[in-house]
Amino acid sequence: MGEMWAQTGSVIASVMFVAAIFQQYLPRQLRYPVERYTRKLVSFVYPYIQITFDEFTNDFRKQSEIYSTIQSYLSVKCSTRAKRLKAHDVKDSKSLVLGMDDNEEVTDEFQGVKLFWGLRKQPVNQTSFSLNPQADEKKHYRLTFHKRHRDIITRSYLDHVLKEGKAISVSNRQRKLYINNPAQNWHSYRGTKWSHVVFEHPATFETLAMDPKMKEEIISDLIKFSKGKTYYEKIGKAWKRGYLLYGPPGTGKTTMIAAMSNLMDYDVYDLELTTVKDNTELRKLLIDTPSKSIIVIEDIDCSLDLTGQRKKEKDEEDKEENKDPFRKMREDQEKTPSKVTLSGLLNFIDGIWSACGGERLIVFTTNYVEKLDPALIRRGRMDKHIELSYCCFEAFKVLAMNYLDLDSHELFETIARLLGETSMTPADVAENLMPKSVIQDAESCLKSLIEALEAAKEEARVKAEEEAKSKAEEEAKLKIEKEEKEKDQSAKVEEKCNGT
Incomplete structure (x- = not known):
C-alpha cells in the first residue's frame, strides 16, 4: 500500500x-x-475536493463575513491542535483570538468524516507600488475532504461551521453603542448609517435601585422574550417587544437600558429622530439594524412633534412675534429639516417593515407620559409600560449596598420613615450616599442622606402651604369678583326697573 x-x-x-x-x-x-x-x-x-474562502470581497477589500466566521470557528480547533499559532486582534472582540499561522493546517471531524483546514497566503499581482505589504497579499482558508463526503460537507458541515462560528463571535464580541448618522453622510465614501463606540456601561439588574418584585418581573419578561422565537412564529407576530420607561428625571431610565443590554448581551442603537430626514430614511435605519439589538428613543416627547398636544396658542405666538419681528425667522432657521411623522414612527415600530429582522427590543423613555399620543404607546406597540418612580426603601437598600457595602444599620429605620414621607429620586439618594472624601465613613453618609431627606420634606411642606395659600387667595379673589359681578347685575336690574 x-x-x-x-x-x-x-x-x-x-x-x-x-x-x-x-x-x-x-x-x-x-x-x-x-x-x-x-x-x-x-x-x-x-480523490479530494477543495473549497476556498477568500479573506476579502471585491467591495473595497472589505473582509468577508464568512472568512471571519470561519476564523472564529477554527480558533477553538487551533488552540488545541495547531502547532504554529498566530494571535489576531479581531475587531470588536473582547480579547485576542488565536488562529493558525500562514500555511498551517488543522484537522476537524464531523459525523465521522475527517476534514483538513489550511490557511494559505499568496502574493497579489500589483500594478502600482504599495507601502502596505499586507495589501499585496491574498489569504484564504482551504477546506479539503474526500469526494465521497461531498453531500455531508455541502449540506450539513458548512452550515455547522457558520452557526458555531457566529456563536463564538457573539460570545467573544464587545457590546457596542450606535448613533445614527445624518442621511446626507450616507452617500460619502464608505459612508454608513450608524457609527459606534464600545459600550462598557457597568449597570446590571443587581445594582439597579428599584422594587425587587418589579425587577424580577422585568428580568423574567426579557428572558422569556429571548427564548421566544418559536412562540412568536406560532402566534404570527414579528419577534420584537416594546418597552415604555417613564417617570421623573433621575429615576434610572437610562440605567435600566444599560442593564437590559448587559443582561441580554444586545447592542444599543440610540436613534436620534431629529437627524432623520423623513420616513423613508427611518425605514432604512430600521433595515440596517441587526437582530439582538435594543433600539432606543430617549425623551420621545421632546424628539419631534409626535405628541398628542400638537397645537400651540396662536394668540401667544402673535404676541411674541409682535415683540420680536425677527423671532420667526430665527425659529425657521433653527427648525429641524426632519419630516418624520407620527404615522411613519408607528409604522417603524409595528408596521410591515418591523418584521425585517428579529429579536429586537424597542425602548421609549419619557418624563411626561401624559403628553404622548395614545396611539404611540398602546399595547402592541409599547407592550410593557414600566414606571420608574421615586426611591423606596427597598431601592435604598440596594444603593446602600452598592455605595457603602451596608445591608443593615440603626439609621435605616429613620431613612425608611423619611422615604415614606417625602419624594426623592434614586439619583439624589445615591449622590448623598457617595462619600465626599476618603475619611468620610458610612454613618456620616447616612446622616447626610437623613439631612437631605428632612430638608426635602420641609421644602415640600413649605411648597404645599404656599400652593394652598395661593389657591385660597385665588378662590377668595374669584369669590369677590363673583360677588361684585352679582352686585353690578343687581344694580343694573334695579336701575332698569326704576327707569320703567
Whole structure:
C-alpha cells in the first residue's frame, strides 16, 4: 500500500511538472485544452475536493463575513491542535483570538468524516507600488475532504461551521453603542448609517435601585422574550417587544437600558429622530439594524412633534412675534429639516417593515407620559409600560449596598420613615450616599442622606402651604369678583326697573 501511494504521488508530481512546462512554452491557444485535460487526469487519481474562502470581497477589500466566521470557528480547533499559532486582534472582540499561522493546517471531524483546514497566503499581482505589504497579499482558508463526503460537507458541515462560528463571535464580541448618522453622510465614501463606540456601561439588574418584585418581573419578561422565537412564529407576530420607561428625571431610565443590554448581551442603537430626514430614511435605519439589538428613543416627547398636544396658542405666538419681528425667522432657521411623522414612527415600530429582522427590543423613555399620543404607546406597540418612580426603601437598600457595602444599620429605620414621607429620586439618594472624601465613613453618609431627606420634606411642606395659600387667595379673589359681578347685575336690574 505504501509503494502504491508513493507511485501515485510520483505520477501526480510528474503530471504537474509536465503541465507547468506546457504552460510555459505552449502557445496561448493551446493552453486551455491542455489545462482542461490535466485537471481531469489529476481529479481521476486525486480523490479530494477543495473549497476556498477568500479573506476579502471585491467591495473595497472589505473582509468577508464568512472568512471571519470561519476564523472564529477554527480558533477553538487551533488552540488545541495547531502547532504554529498566530494571535489576531479581531475587531470588536473582547480579547485576542488565536488562529493558525500562514500555511498551517488543522484537522476537524464531523459525523465521522475527517476534514483538513489550511490557511494559505499568496502574493497579489500589483500594478502600482504599495507601502502596505499586507495589501499585496491574498489569504484564504482551504477546506479539503474526500469526494465521497461531498453531500455531508455541502449540506450539513458548512452550515455547522457558520452557526458555531457566529456563536463564538457573539460570545467573544464587545457590546457596542450606535448613533445614527445624518442621511446626507450616507452617500460619502464608505459612508454608513450608524457609527459606534464600545459600550462598557457597568449597570446590571443587581445594582439597579428599584422594587425587587418589579425587577424580577422585568428580568423574567426579557428572558422569556429571548427564548421566544418559536412562540412568536406560532402566534404570527414579528419577534420584537416594546418597552415604555417613564417617570421623573433621575429615576434610572437610562440605567435600566444599560442593564437590559448587559443582561441580554444586545447592542444599543440610540436613534436620534431629529437627524432623520423623513420616513423613508427611518425605514432604512430600521433595515440596517441587526437582530439582538435594543433600539432606543430617549425623551420621545421632546424628539419631534409626535405628541398628542400638537397645537400651540396662536394668540401667544402673535404676541411674541409682535415683540420680536425677527423671532420667526430665527425659529425657521433653527427648525429641524426632519419630516418624520407620527404615522411613519408607528409604522417603524409595528408596521410591515418591523418584521425585517428579529429579536429586537424597542425602548421609549419619557418624563411626561401624559403628553404622548395614545396611539404611540398602546399595547402592541409599547407592550410593557414600566414606571420608574421615586426611591423606596427597598431601592435604598440596594444603593446602600452598592455605595457603602451596608445591608443593615440603626439609621435605616429613620431613612425608611423619611422615604415614606417625602419624594426623592434614586439619583439624589445615591449622590448623598457617595462619600465626599476618603475619611468620610458610612454613618456620616447616612446622616447626610437623613439631612437631605428632612430638608426635602420641609421644602415640600413649605411648597404645599404656599400652593394652598395661593389657591385660597385665588378662590377668595374669584369669590369677590363673583360677588361684585352679582352686585353690578343687581344694580343694573334695579336701575332698569326704576327707569320703567
